[in-house]
Amino acid sequence: MEDLTSLPQDVRGTECAADASDDALLRQFAEGDAGAARALTDRLAPRCFSVAMRMLGNRTEAEDVTQDAMMRLWKMAPKWVSGQAKISTWLYRVTLNLCVDVQRKNRPDRLDDVPEPEDNDLSAAEKLQEAARKDALQTALSQLPERQQQAVILRHIEELPNPEIAGIMGISTEAVESLTARGKRGLAAILAGRQDELGYEDD
Structure with a gap:
């Protein structure tokens, strides 16, 4: 899902451990580690997309929601306080809210792009x-x-x-x-x- 990462372009690319926690990766990203951002995107963006696809039934809209949710994650990264909540929980909540916004704009529901x-x-x-x-x-x-x-x-x-x-x-x-x-x-x-x-x- 390379087109969904929306990674900032002015951060340094460094290696990050694949087994690092979400909190550690987000902290590393906030400190300028592009590798951490990519690892966290690879881990979390597919989950966002899966929920958005089920909620919306439209691939383009699900991709847009996923990109928006990840962008919000990057923006809040410097303010994140470790231990206050799971990053995945926060991201699921943001994804659901974005999907609800799309649904309310698009009534009746669109089901024209369910994956085969x-x-x-x-x-x-x-x-x-x-x-x-x-x-x-x-x-x-x-x-x-x-x-x-x-x-x-x-x-x-x-x-x-x-x-x-x-x-x-x-x-x-x-x-x-x-x-x-x-x-x-x-x-x-x-x-x-x-x-x-x-x-x-x-x-």
Whole structure:
């Protein structure tokens, strides 16, 4: 995702350890280490993009949101206080807020750029069914209430733990559990009657 990095051009390029913490990398970037910025981008930008793509269903908009979120990270880097929160939690929150802004501008939802499956081992029929599943899930997600959509994406697609989701969304863990449960029921209701067509098994 080279075009999403938006790295400042006036910092020095140095090597940084791949196993460094997010906090350490952000601190190194704030001190002028371009290598740290690139390592942190490689680590975090794909997560932003994944959430934005699920929220928006449009690749161009998801890329724009990811770039904007990373730019905000670079701008706040000098002010970051280690230990006050996880950088990934902060970035997820920014990404969600940016997606909500885009959604509110673009109603009704746009679903014209859902990525195709990449498994080359699938048969033509299997590829069509997989594409139909992704389209159906994206459409169903877009019909959920905003907070349920966010909770379901973070829990069941990004596979984040409930306490981290609570931090991202600014709510209690119990509220996350409630939103996720209601979101799953909502998805099941929206997709009801299409299990055979999409190849889903009943839970």
